[in-house]
Amino acid sequence: MSSRSPASAKAKDRERKARERHPKQIGKTRRGLCLSRASRATKVPGILFAILSGMLTLLTYFPRLTIADNGTVRSRDPMGTVFNLTNGGVLPVFDVEQGCAVDITDENGRPRIRGLNVWMRPLGYLGPGDTKSLNCQHVASGFNSPTSMTVRIRYRPLFWFRKFTKAFPLEAEKKDDGSWVWKSE
Numbered sequence: 001m002s003s004r005s006p007a008s009a010k011a012k013d014r015e016r017k018a019r020e021r022h023p024k025q026i027g028k029t030r031r032g033l034c035l036s037r038a039s040r041a042t043k044v045p046g047i048l049f050a051i052l053s054g055m056l057t058l059l060t061y062f063p064r065l066t067i068a069d070n071g072t073v074r075s076r077d078p079m080g081t082v083f084n085l086t087n088g089g090v091l092p093v094f095d096v097e098q099g100c101a102v103d104i105t106d107e108n109g110r111p112r113i114r115g116l117n118v119w120m121r122p123l124g125y126l127g128p129g130d131t132k133s134l135n136c137q138h139v140a141s142g143f144n145s146p147t148s149m150t151v152r153i154r155y156r157p158l159f160w161f162r163k164f165t166k167a168f169p170l171e172a173e174k175k176d177d178g179s180w181v182w183k184s185e
Contacts, residue, residue: 055159063157064088065126067168069182070133078147078172078180083134087126091158096123099152100136105145126155147172149182 066086074080079102087093101117120135136151151168170182 058091058157062089062091063093063155063164065093065153065155065166067134067151067153067170072179074137076178076180078174078182079137081137081172081180081182083136083151083182084131085123085126085134085153086131087128090128092125092127093155093157094125095154095156095163096126096132097154098123098134098136099154100134101150101152102136103148105147146174147180 064087066088067083068086070082070084072080072082085096085098097119099117099119123132123134126132134151136149148169148171151170152165153168154163154165156163168184170184172180172182174180
């Protein structure tokens with residue numbers, strides 16, 4: 001049998017309940033509730049910030065657009081080179097548009113044509129590993145002087161509503177045989 005009588009168990013139970021109702025204990029439980037609500041209130045913005053940071057990282061680093069020359073149509077004309085746009089990233093890009101801004105100088109280095117900026121037909125969708133040809137060779141032709149060009153590519157990454165613009169500055173150098181080669185600046 002138990003050494004306690006039911007009356008002593010009831011007395012101990014009343015004593016425990018009295019301690020729980022003590023103002024210090026009530027304050028501790030209220031403080032604990034407030035702290036848990038505050039920690040939840042700070043976790044939600046923290047989680048949203050982490051998701052947004054992850055999306056921006058994906059959008060910044062995963063579309064890897066590059067431009068390379070794909071030979072020449074007219075070797076004696078600097079604008080005879082055909083350029084290819086390649087998406088080396090893991091995410092596709094949408095609504096791709098191309099713009100070519102050409103600066104042509106004469107032999108003395110004075111500007112002949114400055115800021116000739118032409119936006120060409122849209123290229124549309126560019127998947128991972130896809131390559132499309134640019135039409136910058138149609139902007140200007142028939143000159144034989146130093147040239148620089150900036151190819152601007154506007155695109156919208158996957159899961160994003162805003163378009164980004166990436167610029168590729170290029171400069172034409174004349175080789176000894178009279179043909180032109182484009183180098184990135």
